[in-house]
Amino acid sequence: GAVVSQHPSWVICKSGTSVKIECRSLDFQATTMFWYRQFPKQSLMLMATSNEGSKATYEQGVEKDKFLINHASLTLSTLTVTSAHPEDSSFYICSARDRASGSMGTDTQYFGPGTRLTVL
Amino acid sequence: AQSVTQLGSHVSVSEGALVLLRCNYSSSVPPYLFWYVQYPNQGLQLLLKYTSAATLVKGINGFEAEFKKSETSFHLTKPSAHMSDAAEYFCAVSDAGQGGKLIFGQGTELSVKP
Numbered sequence: 743g744a745v746v747s748q749h750p751s752w753v754i755c756k757s758g759t760s761v762k763i764e765c766r767s768l769d770f771q772a773t774t775m776f777w778y779r780q781f782p783k784q785s786l787m788l789m790a791t792s793n794e795g796s797k798a799t800y801e802q803g804v805e806k807d808k809f810l811i812n813h814a815s816l817t818l819s820t821l822t823v824t825s826a827h828p829e830d831s832s833f834y835i836c837s838a839r840d841r842a843s844g845s846m847g848t849d850t851q852y853f854g855p856g857t858r859l860t861v862l
Numbered sequence: 863a864q865s866v867t868q869l870g871s872h873v874s875v876s877e878g879a880l881v882l883l884r885c886n887y888s889s890s891v892p893p894y895l896f897w898y899v900q901y902p903n904q905g906l907q908l909l910l911k912y913t914s915a916a917t918l919v920k921g922i923n924g925f926e927a928e929f930k931k932s933e934t935s936f937h938l939t940k941p942s943a944h945m946s947d948a949a950e951y952f953c954a955v956s957d958a959g960q961g962g963k964l965i966f967g968q969g970t971e972l973s974v975k976p
Contacts, residue, residue, distance in 0.1 A: 746905070774962065785952065785966045786906075835905050839962055849962050853898070853905035 745769055746838050748854035755826055756862055763821045763857045765836030771816040772838035776851065777809075780833040792819045826861045833858055864889045864955050868967035876975045881925075881940040883970050885953035888934065894956040895936045896964065897927055901949045909951075912936060923947070948974045 745768040755761050765775055773794050778786040790800045790811050798811035808830075810822040819838075823830055837851040869884040887893055894913050898906040910921025917929040927938045936953060953967040 748905075776963070785969045788963060791963065833903075837906075837964075850896075850908055850911060851962070851964060852908070855905040856903070858903065 744840055744850070744852045746772075746836065746852045746854040748836055748857050750857060751855060752858040752860075754860045754862065757827050758825055760822055760824045761826055761859060763823075763834055763836075763859075765819045765821070765838070765854050767817045767838040767840075767852070770838070770840050772819075772840065773816060774839040775813060775819040776837045776839070777811060777819075777821050778835045778837070780835060780856075782833075786835060789821075823859065826859070828861045831859055831861045864893065864957050864965050866953050866955050866965055866967035868951075868953050868970050870970055871968060872971045872973070874973040874975060875943045877945055878942050881938070881943045881947065881972065883938040883951050883953075883972065885927075885936045885938065885967060886934050887936060887953075887955050889955060889957070891957060895927075895929065896954045896956065897921065897925070897936075897938050898952045898954065899949050900952065900969075906952065909938070943972075943974045945974050945976065948972055 747766045749764045775792040777789045780786050788801050789804045790798045792798045792811045792813040794813045794816050800806045813819040833856050835856045837853045839849045839851050865888045867886045896911045897909040900906050909925050910919045912919050912929045920926045925940045929936050951970050954964040956964050
């Protein structure tokens with residue numbers, strides 16, 4: 743159980759184009775999903791928190807107009823990188839919070855396999 | 863603000879040897895702590911989590927971690943390393959007051975020598 747998928751697993755695009763990445767919780771409902779970015783040999787950097795049916799909350803320094811997040815259902819969140827440039831090339835990982843009976847902090851985040859974005 | 867520090871960006875052990883990956887945290891509230899493992903070009907897999915129950919937490923693949931409040935530590939151990947344990951390991955802290963956001967440490971790359 744608690745499987746999260748991401749699509750696509752990798753994508754190559756030209757500079758100036760937009761790319762959409764999907765994150766799905768396959769066997770549980772996720773009221774909250776998180777989007778991370780990871781550079782080579784580095785840790786995960788939280789970009790935004792996505793709540794079903796409401797606007798995403800972006801971390802400081804993350805451009806919300808560039809990284810559009812939509813969480814239209816309890817099992818799907820999408821990240822769209824608009825007008826992508828080479829510096830947006832990175833590994834993007836989503837996670838979904840499985841809502842347990844305890845407090846929010848104890849809920850486990852289950853991670854997707856990641857999407858490798860390369861912008862030429 | 864909460865933070866996590868992983869001591870040692872790279873740890874190398876021989877197959878069969880003890881694995882010890884260090885994690886120290888800073889939190890003004892009782893922390894919830896997690897260890898995740900990441901294999902190359904993959905997402906993160908939960909190894910174990912501490913949520914204020916037992917201080918010694920057992921996880922998957924033979925790993926365990928002990929929460930020590932006096933030392934603000936949550937070190938990850940495994941008695942005998944396998945080649946398949948070679949991966950990147952991340953310690954993370956979560957705060958219910960922040961909507962369950964995870965704050966990650968810098969990561970520790972574990973190498974296992976035959």
